[in-house]
Amino acid sequence: MRTLKRVLIVIDKTSEWSGLIFAPIALILTFVIMYTVIMRFGFNDPPIWGTDIALIIFSAYIVSGGAYTLLHKGHVRLDLFFEKLSLRGRAIFDASTAFVFFFFIGIILYGTFRNCMFSTFVVQRTTGSYFDAPLWPGMWVLPLAALLLGLQGLAKFIRDLYFAVTGSELEAKEANR
16 A cells, blocks of 8 residues: 555656646747747747747647646536535546546557657658748657656546545645655
């Protein structure tokens, strides 16, 4: 049990840190968009890289917060039915439907990893615009984000299953030292 709690702590900390690491991407994206708009409308000299870089950054940002959001219970759920269940009923429902989550994550992991390998090593995919920025470096955020989300989903599944079976929470919070 102690090892399981340590694994959950590592997964939770990884999700927490991934959220904190990826959060500044929003500031970078804001700067790129503001710079592009100011240069375009203020000086009639838009940077050729502005739209391409903004697209790549936005794509990375939009998927990178999944594990952090799951850790903090921020994903959208249909509460009409779910809220009427007891806490144990919710855990049973979540644990019994986890296979859908893992199936979805498996498809995303497989597809994005395969696509990244092809884009990186075979065609070296680019935006195709005048700037022609390489897309493949930013694409590697997709399988990384799916892996992190899958790990956090595994931690949630373990907690839900434990609660469904025992009726008590599996505390895996690190003690203050």
